[in-house]
Amino acid sequence: MMKLAAFRIRNFRSIVDTGWQSISPDNITCLIGQNESGKTSVLEGLKVFYTGLISEDVLRSDLSLPEVSCRFTIPEGWLLKVTDNPGTELKELLGGLTHIELTRAWIADLSSVIVVSGEISQYLDSLEDAWRLYLNDVTIKLQQEINQINELENTRADLIKTESDLRAKIAENEPGWRGLRFFCKKPSESIAAQSPGLKNQLNETRKRKEEISNDLLTRQAMKKTGESWKRLKEKYDLLNDHLAELSVKLEERHQKMTLLMRPIDDDDDLEWKEILQDYRKTRSERDQVNADLDRHIAMSGYIMDGSNEEDAAFSVNEIIQSYKSEYNSEILGKKYFEFCPVFELFEDFGSLLPNRIDMEDIITGNEKVEGYKAARNFLSIAQLDYSFFQQPSSRILKQKIENLNQSLTHNFQDFWQQSIGRNNKINIQFELDHYSAAYGDKAGKPYLEFWIKDQGERLYPKQRSRGVRWFLSFYMELKASANVNKQMVLLVDEPGVSLHARAQEDVLKVFDDIKDKIQVIYTTHSPHLVEINKLHRVLALQRDDLDSLRSTTRILDPLSLSAASPDTLSPLQSILGNPMAGEGFSNKKFNLVINNTGSFYILNAIIHLMGFKGKISVIPSTGVSNIPLLCNILMGWGLDFAVILFDNENEIKIGELLKGSLYKTDSDNREMILKMKDGVHDSEDLLSTLDFKNFILKSREGITVSNSEFVREHEMPRNFLFSRFLSDVKAGLIKIQDFDEESTENFRMVIGMFKVLK
Numbered sequence: 001m002m003k004l005a006a007f008r009i010r011n012f013r014s015i016v017d018t019g020w021q022s023i024s025p026d027n028i029t030c031l032i033g034q035n036e037s038g039k040t041s042v043l044e045g046l047k048v049f050y051t052g053l054i055s056e057d058v059l060r061s062d063l064s065l066p067e068v069s070c071r072f073t074i075p076e077g078w079l080l081k082v083t084d085n086p087g088t089e090l091k092e093l094l095g096g097l098t099h100i101e102l103t104r105a106w107i108a109d110l111s112s113v114i115v116v117s118g119e120i121s122q123y124l125d126s127l128e129d130a131w132r133l134y135l136n137d138v139t140i141k142l143q144q145e146i147n148q149i150n151e152l153e154n155t156r157a158d159l160i161k162t163e164s165d166l167r168a169k170i171a172e173n174e175p176g177w178r179g180l181r182f183f184c185k186k187p188s189e190s191i192a193a194q195s196p197g198l199k200n201q202l203n204e205t206r207k208r209k210e211e212i213s214n215d216l217l218t219r220q221a222m223k224k225t226g227e228s229w230k231r232l233k234e235k236y237d238l239l240n241d242h243l244a245e246l247s248v249k250l251e252e253r254h255q256k257m258t259l260l261m262r263p264i265d266d267d268d269d270l271e272w273k274e275i276l277q278d279y280r281k282t283r284s285e286r287d288q289v290n291a292d293l294d295r296h297i298a299m300s301g302y303i304m305d306g307s308n309e310e311d312a313a314f315s316v317n318e319i320i321q322s323y324k325s326e327y328n329s330e331i332l333g334k335k336y337f338e339f340c341p342v343f344e345l346f347e348d349f350g351s352l353l354p355n356r357i358d359m360e361d362i363i364t365g366n367e368k369v370e371g372y373k374a375a376r377n378f379l380s381i382a383q384l385d386y387s388f389f390q391q392p393s394s395r396i397l398k399q400k401i402e403n404l405n406q407s408l409t410h411n412f413q414d415f416w417q418q419s420i421g422r423n424n425k426i427n428i429q430f431e432l433d434h435y436s437a438a439y440g441d442k443a444g445k446p447y448l449e450f451w452i453k454d455q456g457e458r459l460y461p462k463q464r465s466r467g468v469r470w471f472l473s474f475y476m477e478l479k480a481s482a483n484v485n486k487q488m489v490l491l492v493d494e495p496g497v498s499l500h501a502r503a504q505e506d507v508l509k510v511f512d513d514i515k516d517k518i519q520v521i522y523t524t525h526s527p528h529l530v531e532i533n534k535l536h537r538v539l540a541l542q543r544d545d546l547d548s549l550r551s552t553t554r555i556l557d558p559l560s561l562s563a564a565s566p567d568t569l570s571p572l573q574s575i576l577g578n579p580m581a582g583e584g585f586s587n588k589k590f591n592l593v594i595n596n597t598g599s600f601y602i603l604n605a606i607i608h609l610m611g612f613k614g615k616i617s618v619i620p621s622t623g624v625s626n627i628p629l630l631c632n633i634l635m636g637w638g639l640d641f642a643v644i645l646f647d648n649e650n651e652i653k654i655g656e657l658l659k660g661s662l663y664k665t666d667s668d669n670r671e672m673i674l675k676m677k678d679g680v681h682d683s684e685d686l687l688s689t690l691d692f693k694n695f696i697l698k699s700r701e702g703i704t705v706s707n708s709e710f711v712r713e714h715e716m717p718r719n720f721l722f723s724r725f726l727s728d729v730k731a732g733l734i735k736i737q738d739f740d741e742e743s744t745e746n747f748r749m750v751i752g753m754f755k756v757l758k
Contacts, residue, residue, distance in 0.1 A: 002072040002339050004489050004519055005099060009045040011064040014038045014543070016552040020071070024537040027515040030530055031523040032571050033541035038553030039523040042541070043345060043491040046070070046521065049104050050343035052112045056254045063251050069103040069117055072340070082339065086327065093123055102333055102340065108250045109279050115333035124329050131323040135294055138301040145304055146226040149219055152212050159209040166202040173198070221309065225300045232293045239286035246279040295320075341487035341519070346495075351377060351473050355460040359389065359432075359446040374473060375448065377480035378430065382408060389432055389446065397432065405429040412475060414509075426454045426464075428472065467498045475510055482514040492522035495529065504528040527571045535561070535724065542568040559698070561720060569720060589617040590757045591634055591641035595624050595651060598718035599683035601726040603644075603750065606686065608729050609736045610751045624650045628657060642757055644674045648681045648708075674753045682708035684722070686750065688742035695734055696725050 006022045009015050015038055023029040031039045048054050049068040058066060079094040080086070086094055101118030115121065216223070253272060298319055302312035354371025361369040362376065379385070382404050389397070409427040429451045435442040452464050452472070461469060474495065481488055496504045505528050511520050524530065530538065536558050542565055545551035556564050594600060600620035607616065619634075619641070621627045627643060634641040643658065645651040655673055680686060684696070684707040692707045693699060703710050711718055728734045736744065 001078055002074055002100070002336075002341060002487065004070055004341060005073045006071040007042075007046060007049075008069040008071075009042060010067040010069075011060055012045045012066045012068065013041040013058055013060070014551075014553045015041055015045065016060070018042070018553070018555045020069075021539060021555050021557060023519070023521060023539075024534075026534075026537070027519045028511050028534075028537050029519075029521045029539060030537045031521065031539050031541060032525070032530065033523075033568050034570075035525075037541040037543060037568065038555075039541050040493055041553065042555075043493055043521065043523065046489065047343055047345045047491055049102075050340070052104060052114070054106060054110055054112075056110075059254055063254055065106045065108070067103055067105045069101055070340075071099055071101045071118070073099050079336075082335065083327075083332070090120075090123065090327070093119065100336060102337055107283075108247045109276055110254075111280075113330055113333070114337045115329040116336060117329070117333075120332060121329045124327070124332075127323060128328075131294075131320075134319075134323060135297050138297050138304075141304060142226065142229060142297065142300045145219070145222050146229075149216065149223050149226065152216055152219075156209060156212045156216065159205050159212065163202065163205045163209065166198055166205060170198045170202065221303055222300075225296075225303050229293075229296055229300060232289060232296055236286065236289045236293055239282055239289060243279070243282050243286055246275060246282060249275050250279060341489050343489045343491060344481070346474070346477060346490060346492045351477050352469055353378065353450050353452075353461040353472060353476070355462055356447050356449045358442070359448065362448070374476060375450075377476040378450070380480040380483050381411075381476060383483070401430065401432060411479075412472075426452055426468065428452055467496075467500065467503060470496070470498055471503060471506070474507070478510055478514050478518070482517040488517075489519045489521065492520065494524060495522055496526070501526075501528045525571060530571045535727065540564040540568050561724075564717070569717060589615040591617050591619050591639055592754070592757070593619050593621060593627060593630055593634070593641055593643045595627065595644075595646065595682070596620055596622070596718075598722045599644075599646075601719070601722035602683035602686065605722075605726045605729045606747050606750050607754075608726075609734075609739075610747055612751050612754060614754055614757070616754055616757065624654055627654050631658065640757075642672045642674055644676065644753070646676045646680055646682050646685075647678050677749065679706070680746070681706055682711075684708050684711060684718075686743070686746040688740050691739050691743045695728070695738070696721050 004023060006020050008018055008020045010017045014036070031042060033039050044058070045066070045068050048058070048066075049070055054066065074097070076098050077095055079097055079100065080091065083090075083094055097119065099118075100120070101116065102114060103117040104112050104114045106112045116124075253275070295316060298316045299309075299312045301319075302315045303309065307315060351373040352371065353374040357369065357371050357375045360366075361372060362379070366372060384404075388400070405427070409429070412428055413425055431449045431451070432446060433449055434444055434446050437443045450461055451458055452461055452468065453459065461472070478490065481490065496507045499507070504526055508529060508531065511522070514520070522529070538558055538561065540556040540561055541553055542556070543551040544554050556568075561569065592603075594603060597620045600618050603618050606612075607618075619630065621630050631641065631643065643655075645655045655675065658673055676686075684692060687696065687707060689703050689707060693701060693703065705713070710716075711721075725734070736747070739747070
């Protein structure tokens with residue numbers, strides 16, 4: 001029910017913060033970029049979101065700890081079905097959500113917690129904030145009460161001393177005091193009455209002391225509460241300080257292990273194990289003391305209001321329920337993570353088909369035996385279980401296996417388009433056999449044997465080429481995963497590097513076949529693994545500072561690709577540089593030669609916008625200087641063609657060259673060199689400045705020069721910008737009525753030039 005929609009990775013290898021990045025809605029997302037741009041880091045970041053397992057080598061130099069967040073789409077109301085008794089307010093929030101965010105955050109010992117984030121955590125945080133404000137208010141009052149008690153106790157101590165001093169002074173002023181003192185007798189009141197001023201002062205002191213003593217007596221419970229609060233706070237502070245000291249030691253350890261490139265779990269380092277255990281124990285104790293401290297503060301509020309300890313403890317339960325949900329971000333995070341799709345990193349050659357495998361190993365699930373995973377995938381694709389092989393008739397069993405081999409081969413050949421020679425396609429097969437007596441204890445036991453054969457040879461999988469073995473492993477892994485009834489996000493790093501260009505395109509076919517069941521995120525440098533008509537699938541990665549590997553990774557979404565560097569866009573540029581794939585020169589259309597690939601996209605967009613139905617095939621040259629060569633080729637082939645030249649110095653010179661050395665006009669007196677009007681220096685100048693900003697740049701930048709000069713000065717990727725413009729036009733996102741009069745008039749001029757070509 002949870003489908004990955006976006007991710008955000010922070011503090012992971014070269015990544016400081018990707019920001020939220022949406023993945024393709026059609027479930028196939030392609031990451032492009034140079035080496036060391038951070039593509040693999042994105043895949044690994046998503047993988048550890050699922051596993052929670054990291055080592056020091058993913059930490060950045062500042063040792064900041066990673067956080068990986070994923071946003072999932074969900075059916076409206078689904079959260080209510082999986083959340084028990086959420087409470088009125090939380091229930092209302094959960095009922096209206098169509099997405100959920102989960103964040104995995106790591107702490108100093110490199111363990112992690114998974115929490116719910118986004119709107120749900122904002123709501124829970126608001127409750128926690130209100131709870132904290134309440135506790136802060138109570139704490140202030142509690143501190144004031146403790147201060148008052150301390151002041152009263154200090155005042156009483158002063159009064160006791162004053163009382164003693166007054167009694168001594170009264171005694172010194174009375175005759176016979178020494179004798180009375182010698183016999184340890186108090187002087188009588190009648191004697192004290194002889195010092196009326198001191199007596200009155202003594203009585204006032206006694207009275208004040210009694211009042212304070214009675215006041216302190218009524219505050220006895222408060223005094224006890226305050227002393228307990230102080231003890232808890234001191235304990236918390238000690239644990240927190242110790243935790244900070246241990247965190248420093250952990251950081252020093254992480255720094256050391258990062259430099260040594262060693263794993264975190266070093267069983268031989270006893271000192272390290274003790275620090276790790278101490279950290280985890282201290283953190284647990286601190287959190288428990290913090291919870292006790294919060295509860296004690298809340299209880300103190302009721303004691304201050306006059307409740308006894310028992311009633312206060314009961315009231316605390318009620319106040320906690322009113323301020324806090326029974327859920328917190330961690331509880332809900334753990335609950336919702338149970339429904340999270342599996343994030344699996346495809347391992348190259350991690351599931352190669354074996355030559356043979358014992359049936360016993362398959363039945364017992366012996367994952368340690370070579371080829372177990374691939375054999376399991378094979379049987380999953382064939383939808384076989386052990387009962388299939390219990391067929392008593394050997395003839396019927398062999399016939400069923402032969403039928404399955406044919407079906408499996410046909411399915412595989414739908415995706416693997418390569419042939420050995422012209423038409424010799426490979427077949428995949430399996431057979432059931434039994435060990436002969438020569439195998440000792442295994443004699444008579446069944447095993448499966450696998451073959452990859454063609455018309456010329458019948459070979460074991462290990463005898464085939466690396467490319468065939470990789471693709472078969474890849475095909476079986478993905479198809480088997482799609483057969484399993486579980487949600488999955490498949491992460492693939494550089495698929496098909498050992499494959500021929502056409503075979504790489506077969507990889508895309510497999511992705512398209514499984515995308516309704518499995519979401520795929522893959523990295524590539526190959527133009528054959530990027531579909532130019534599906535740029536919504538592309539995320540481009542590059543460093544902020546292209547000249548420094550210490551710079552951070554930046555991700556550009558499909559709407560921001562124009563800001564990417566040429567090297568980052570190299571897979572796209574390779575495709576954009578050859579837009580004629582599948583079209584090319586035509587003897588059924590009039591071939592129209594233009595200066596470059598960017599103009600190819602602009603003119604085709606104009607043809608589409610204007611609804612021109614003439615038979616024109618636009619042929620881009622690889623530069624102005626190559627236009628004469630292209631014309632020579634077309635003339636040699638006897639094809640009809642003309643040349644469009646723009647109003648710039650280079651193309652004016654080419655026009656003169658073509659007129660003087662190639663032709664003036666053809667035999668039908670048709671003008672073969674079509675010149676754009678003055679001021680149209682290149683194809684982008686056919687659009688008004690306003691339309692150029694709106695539909696090609698998609699920005700509000702101020703342009704004070706011609707469009708072509710602006711593109712040149714800012715070194716903008718023409719091919720990408722203009723191909724995106726053509727895609728938007730073909731998709732119906734931009735229509736002819738959207739353009740202003742200047743652009744529309746230029747478009748009519750272009751179509752008028754085409755109409756003379758017959």
